[in-house]
Amino acid sequence: MKKIVLATTALFAIMGAHAADQATVDTYNKTCVICHGTGAAGAPKFAVADEWAVRLEQGMPALVKAVDGGMGAMPPKGMCTTCTPEEFEKLITYMSTGK
Structure with a gap:
């Protein structure tokens, strides 16, 4: 019985993680792709490591702060406008790695 409970718990955890990943992808497709899909106005393009490298060196807190306050264009x-700092972290990770 304990194995069934543990397996069920693990399954729900995996499903929850998948849902969060899909939510990030959906948010990217609704909001970020506008500029990051094409590099409009100098935005680093989706999953282009060279374009994200310098930004990622600043660290995630600095990147989230830049998104929150605006940067460049x-x-x-x-x-x-409704994203939380945690959602921005997931979006930045997704945009910079494609994962």
Whole structure:
């Protein structure tokens, strides 16, 4: 019985992780792809490591702060005015790695 409970718990955890990943992809497709899909206005393009390298060296807190306050042509919070700092972290990771 314990094995069934553990297996079920693990399955729900995996499903929850998949849902979070899909939510990130959906948010990217609704808000970030506008600029990061093409590199518009100098935005680093999706999963182009060279374009993200210098930015990632700053560290995630600095990147989230830049998104929150706006940077270059990107307005504060980009196009996702309801995103939380945690969601921005997931979006940055997704955009910079494609994963």
